[in-house]
Amino acid sequence: MVAEGLPDTVASRAAGLPAGITIWEVGPRDGLQNEKSVVDVDVKLEFISRLADAGLTTIEATSFVHPEWVPQLADASDLLAGMTRRDGVRYPVLVPNERGLDRALEAGVGHIAIFASATESFARKNLNRTLDSQFEMFEPVVTRARAEGLEVRGYLSMCFGDQWEGPVPRSQVVAAGRRLLDMGCSQLSLGDTIGVATPGLVEALIADFGSPDQLAVHFHDTYGQALSNTLAALQCGVSTVDSSAGGLGGCPYAESATGNLATEDLVWMLDGLGVSHGVDLTKLVETSAWMADQLGRPSPSRVVQALRG
Template structure:
């Protein structure tokens, strides 16, 4: 299989990257991060999460963030809306795209959202219906596609089943998340092959965490299969809440460097992106987990 000619990066730093930060990050910093990412050429930025501040205190200012964005032409600013209440609040803020998330693991679904996988999908039906009415696109996330902190191995067929359910329900794209980052390239290939039999390849995205240092190798493996959308986080922001001290999201800078080296277009200015990674990690007092970002800032 040939590599795609272009890849769209979905930048999840402002939401997935920051949501587990223990110290409150002020709204102005979040807005500046979103602004800088747009300036670096990112055309899809996940900006906020409309969840209860009780569960995710860091995202309590979701309205201020969503309404404070200086919107750029051609850039999509999306928000995570796990339920109808969250969606309604996001719609009031003029959101143009939202995301819902399910899991490929029963144990993870029970522990994370207190219901079975089937029940979680049922809960999304009204969210998708309302989004359709409002003419807002919905992206679906599937977590634990290459392993679960409670169940261990996850069968590719199960991932395919949940992905198909989200796609059939109306999610225009399904993002496959290696939530704990335990996947390896051959497993990633087999998982994608299984899912692509149920959902068209051009509707799939890879959301791979780097907990075990395998994210780039796994992305290379699925790029070979034809995946052309990759979720990543500037400076590798976002730990893995299930593995103490572990890195979470793959760094956007490292992904862009890989794509540049493969001759795959992303439309992203690597230097501007790396400078953004350096800036945000200094602003929140976090180490920069991007190998490329650290190397470029040392030059």
């Protein structure tokens, strides 16, 4: 059971913050893609269902990457075939190329995401493409998807630092991000793939984009900065935040990428700030504790540990 006596939220919203945000839950995809063992599809289906029960309205379900790249998500077609889609809940799917889009269309997916890099090194490691040629691969995917009526999100990785190249120039990040938006992505998620960002860097990068309206943020907690970076982004006007239930996840192509921002830790902070999010924390903690049992290890989320301890 979750501990009793949770502190009351503040009576009014903290100054300079949005009234409410969208939590983009990535646990079933980004959270599970780096597991050493493959999680059974029935467990994934229950995980997704429990997340919806907790009030999450955007749940990134899986990815149509080649199974040799990410064997943990080789069951994408089976997962989508077995999933009960609920009204008012979006279930985006990551697609790497046109073949992935074909599979997404066959599965009746309504929202897709593409995964680009802000650096040359990671583009080669993750996509086997150059920084420029990756956009040649993505453009027909985005064009076809939009023609089919799908929403398209663009992920941009290594926005604050690259484990091979070091700090990444903000101008380079903005140029890559604008290319994704210009080709038709409706939203751009700025990824701190190896968790090196700090609030000042976050503020500066968002300011360089000129407007936060199409931006989301995706922070990893490698150096314990994910929550402070998220707060900085909210103060800049960003209103979509990526997180992973229980703090699951990392990037299989970036060895120093530890867990994602835990959704529970995010919700706890938002409650304290008076920012609406629509998630039932008690149900979410129970879900992550259940998933931790399935994986055979404790949840890394501080809030899950505190309320279940």
